[in-house]
Amino acid sequence: GSTVSFGEKGQQKTEMKQTQPVAEGGDKEEKKEIASYWGVPPSRFTKEDGTEWKWNCFRIDLVLMVCSMKLKPWETYSADLSIDLKKHHLPATFLDKMAYWTVKALRLPTDLFFQRRYGCRAMMLETVAAVPGMVGGMLLHCKSLRRFEQSGGWIKTLLDEAENERMHLMTFMEVAKPKWYERALVITVQGVFLNAYFLGYIISPKFAHRMVGYLEEEAIHSYTEFLKELDKGNIENVPAPSIAIDYWRLPPTATLRDVVLVVRADEAHHRDVNHFASDIHYQGRELKEAPAPIGYH
Amino acid sequence: GSTVSFGEKGQQKTEMKQTQPVAEGGDKEEKKEIASYWGVPPSRFTKEDGTEWKWNCFRIDLVLMVCSMKLKPWETYSADLSIDLKKHHLPATFLDKMAYWTVKALRLPTDLFFQRRYGCRAMMLETVAAVPGMVGGMLLHCKSLRRFEQSGGWIKTLLDEAENERMHLMTFMEVAKPKWYERALVITVQGVFLNAYFLGYIISPKFAHRMVGYLEEEAIHSYTEFLKELDKGNIENVPAPSIAIDYWRLPPTATLRDVVLVVRADEAHHRDVNHFASDIHYQGRELKEAPAPIGYH
Ligand SMILES: [Fe+2]
Ligand SMILES: [Fe+2]
Ligand SMILES: [Fe+2]
Ligand SMILES: [Fe+2]
Numbered sequence: 338g339s340t341v342s343f344g345e346k347g348q349q350k351t352e353m354k355q356t357q358p359v360a361e362g363g364d365k366e367e368k369k370e371i372a373s374y375w376g377v378p379p380s381r382f383t384k385e386d387g388t389e390w391k392w393n394c395f396r397i398d399l400v401l402m403v404c405s406m407k408l409k410p411w412e413t414y415s416a417d418l419s420i421d422l423k424k425h426h427l428p429a430t431f432l433d434k435m436a437y438w439t440v441k442a443l444r445l446p447t448d449l450f451f452q453r454r455y456g457c458r459a460m461m462l463e464t465v466a467a468v469p470g471m472v473g474g475m476l477l478h479c480k481s482l483r484r485f486e487q488s489g490g491w492i493k494t495l496l497d498e499a500e501n502e503r504m505h506l507m508t509f510m511e512v513a514k515p516k517w518y519e520r521a522l523v524i525t526v527q528g529v530f531l532n533a534y535f536l537g538y539i540i541s542p543k544f545a546h547r548m549v550g551y552l553e554e555e556a557i558h559s560y561t562e563f564l565k566e567l568d569k570g571n572i573e574n575v576p577a578p579s580i581a582i583d584y585w586r587l588p589p590t591a592t593l594r595d596v597v598l599v600v601r602a603d604e605a606h607h608r609d610v611n612h613f614a615s616d617i618h619y620q621g622r623e624l625k626e627a628p629a630p631i632g633y634h
Numbered sequence: 635g636s637t638v639s640f641g642e643k644g645q646q647k648t649e650m651k652q653t654q655p656v657a658e659g660g661d662k663e664e665k666k667e668i669a670s671y672w673g674v675p676p677s678r679f680t681k682e683d684g685t686e687w688k689w690n691c692f693r694i695d696l697v698l699m700v701c702s703m704k705l706k707p708w709e710t711y712s713a714d715l716s717i718d719l720k721k722h723h724l725p726a727t728f729l730d731k732m733a734y735w736t737v738k739a740l741r742l743p744t745d746l747f748f749q750r751r752y753g754c755r756a757m758m759l760e761t762v763a764a765v766p767g768m769v770g771g772m773l774l775h776c777k778s779l780r781r782f783e784q785s786g787g788w789i790k791t792l793l794d795e796a797e798n799e800r801m802h803l804m805t806f807m808e809v810a811k812p813k814w815y816e817r818a819l820v821i822t823v824q825g826v827f828l829n830a831y832f833l834g835y836i837i838s839p840k841f842a843h844r845m846v847g848y849l850e851e852e853a854i855h856s857y858t859e860f861l862k863e864l865d866k867g868n869i870e871n872v873p874a875p876s877i878a879i880d881y882w883r884l885p886p887t888a889t890l891r892d893v894v895l896v897v898r899a900d901e902a903h904h905r906d907v908n909h910f911a912s913d914i915h916y917q918g919r920e921l922k923e924a925p926a927p928i929g930y931h
Contacts (some may be wrong), residue, residue, distance in 0.1 A: 464779050471775050478768050479828065481800060482761050483821050485807045492800075494792055503778060503789075510782045524780050529778065 387461070414634050415586050416599035417606070422557055426550055426612045430619075436547040442556055450522070455563040455572060456513030459600075462556055463506035464523045466607075468531050469538075469549045470499030476538055478622070490629035491614070497631070498607055504584050505600055511578035512593060543618035546611045553608035560601035567594050606633055670703075685821030712883050712931050713896035714903075719854055721902070723847055723909045727916075729838070733845040741852055747819070747908055751811030752860040752869060759853055760803035761820045763904075765828050765844045766835075774921070787926030788911070794928070795904055804899050808875035809890060833909050840915035843908045850905035857898035864891050903931055 451458035454621040455558040474495035481488045515523070566572045577591040585599045608629055617627050681726045723732040747754035773790035778785045810822070835842040874888040882896045907927055914924050 435745050450733065460782075463784075467775070467779050471772055475768055477801065478764070478796060479824070482764050482803060482824060485757075485812075485817075487804060499775060500790070503775065506782065507778060507784060515782075520782075525778060527776070541922070 343584055349591045357477065370471075376604045413584050413586055416602040416634060418598060418602050420602050420605040420609075422561070422601065422605050425554060426547070426607065432541070432544050433547055434545055436549050439548055440551040440555055443525040453566060453568055453571065454513075455559070456509060457515055457519055458508045459557060459563065460506065460515055460518070461523055461526070462559060463502055463509060464527050465500050465530050466552065467502035467506060468527065469534055469545065469552075469611075470497070470502060472531065472534050472538055472568065473542070473545070474499060476535075487625060488629075489625035489627065489632045494610065494629040494631050498610065501603055501607075501634075504580075505603065508578055508581045508584070508600070512596075513582060542624075543615055546615035546618065550608050550612035550615060553611060556604040557601055557608065560597050560604065563597050564594065564601075567597065603634065609633070630634060661913070673880055687725060703889075705753065710881050710883055713899040713931060715895060715899050717899050717902045717906075719902055721728055721905065722845070722851060729841050730844055733841055734848050736845055737848040739870065740849075748902065750863060750868065752856070752863055754812055755817055755856060756806045756860065757812055758808055758816070758820055758823070759856060760799055760806060761824050762827050763849065763853065764796050764799035764803060765824065766831055766842065766849075766908075767792045767794070767799060769828065769831050770839070772794060773832075777901070783925075784922060786922035786924065787928045788921040791907065791926040791928050792848065793931075795907065796898055798904075798931075801877075802900065803873055805878045805881070805893060805897070808877060809872065809893075839921075840912050843912035847905050847909035847912060850901045851907060853901040854898055854905065857894050860894050861891065861898075865892065900931065906930070 411486050421589060426433070428434045447461065449459065449463065474492050477488050477492045477495065481492065534545060537548070563572070572593075574592045574594050575597045577587055577593060581596045581599075582591055585596070587595055587599070597606060610633060613627075613630070614624060617624055719820075723730070726826060742811060744755065744758065748758065754875045771789050774785050774792065776791045778789065787903045831842060834845070860869070864871050871888075871889045871891050874884055874893045878884060878896075879886060879888055882893070883897070884892055907930060910927070914921055
């Protein structure tokens with residue numbers, strides 16, 4: 338019944354040039370076969386100046402990963418490191434304070450559990466952080482469909498945030514291999530947080546975005562501590578994973594320290610976007626009334 | 635408590651150049667104020683050749699809509715009209731047949747209700763069609779976080795499909811203003827379909843993608859009928875909505891017929907992607923094992 342076959346080997350290797358470099362020869366023909374009937378070939382991308390887009394990473398273990406991720410040039414970016422890391426939203430209303438103390442309360446067990454293992458801590462943080470953008474984006478998408486109206490770009494902004502956080506997670510997975518019980522913890526926390534945030538966003542998007550704003554403030558703090566440990570030499574400043582070099586357009590000589598710097602800058606941008614979104618709700622407006630900061634990295 | 639104020643008027647109008655054209659003067663200052671503290675300004679985009687990206691639409695009613703949607707150049711595209719519209723997946727397994735007849739059964743009441751009102755029919759179709767991509771993308775995102783592994787680009791592909799369908803919906807909303815009971819029907823159907831598809835995707839992604847594949851085949855058929863009615867003169871070939879001209883890079887003189895043509899081509903691409911995804915599952919593989927057709931329009 339199926340119109341493709343993974344097993345059989347194709348003959349025209351030339352047609353698959355686009356997917357190079359491919360680590361294993363066998364995979365090449367298989368991919369050729371899958372694309373054959375439905376005609377969904379991998380695409381070739383060009384840079385802003387018209388030249389072909391090339392991958393920086395050629396480490397065998399990552400080639401397949403990044404290549405099948407197929408980061409398009411415009412999906413990668415140079416992080417804006419000049420962003421103000423100190424901005425803070427003073428909690429004023431009851432809801433603000435609730436959001437603030439929820440985040441502070443969540444930090445306590447995290448501090449106890451991970452202590453100074455900032456690599457694993459970052460991993461945990463990123464699994465949780467990738468949830469709000471996806472949930473918010475999905476809920477706005479459904480709302481947009483129900484009301485037949487546009488979202489002012491906020492769907493895209495929130496989904497982009499989720500993608501950005503997922504890239505953070507992929508990056509730290511390369512750096513810190515988690516133990517089984519840490520993995521189990523992360524899965525549990527994600528499941529609980531996903532449902533809680535889903536409900537929270539339906540009840541009060543104002544509160545939900547404010548909470549994420551504070552979560553990002555904590556993330557900035559956490560990465561600053563990470564940097565301190567790196568500078569003290571307590572954590573080894575290993576070379577940056579290839580995936581990070583591609584995603585943030587880092588030089589090939591980049592190290593873990595450079596990665597933490599760009600990730601921290603990302604978190605500062607998320608902080609701005611989410612406090613901004615909450616502020617819009619505080620004004621009794623809907624998100625779509627203010628243009629979304631698409632491409633704000 | 636809030637750090638922005640919508641009410642007060644800002645003084646430096648010059649800083650808001652990027653959001654031009656803005657329909658109402660008052661809005662300009664308000665937007666300035668919102669962006670002020672969190673520093674999330676709207677961005678300026680350039681085309682592939684380096685010149686500034688301009689909007690084609692200047693109809694007052696749409697200016698705010700498209701501008702606040704902020705389609706980036708690479709979010710718009712020229713549809714590939716050469717795609718084969720006749721491709722069909724012959725249902726072979728029991729699951730295939732179930733998917734096929736589910737879609738056929740769903741078509742019956744739609745035929746009865748909308749009959750030859752293809753504008754409203756398209757609207758209904760698009761509200762439903764925008765659900766699977768979002769649900770699938772979200773579930774793959776969560777899976778990616780849980781397993782700490784990449785998705786081979788499938789998250790992006792499915793979310794892009796959802797966005798594409800939402801743009802279809804926005805376009806047809808401009809063409810066919812729905813009556814209140816049609817709106818109510820659409821909301822009900824969406825609510826039921828969202829939950830059903832969510833469950834369906836968890837139980838069997840193989841079935842879910844196959845069903846969407848058949849849904850798209852029906853969509854192609856439906857738009858072909860739409861074109862026939864347009865050619866017969868039963869439906870007036872009005873000028874294309876500005877949003878469609880921007881999104882599909884159509885000439886300013888484009889008509890509804892041109893829009894239906896590009897939308898139909900989109901559906902054919904969705905058909906390929908979803909049958910392809912189902913085929914991968916039929917081979918006992920996971921989606922991430924085959925590179926996703928990102929940017930396949
Ligand atoms: Fe992050
Ligand atoms: Fe973040
Ligand atoms: Fe569609
Ligand atoms: Fe479609």
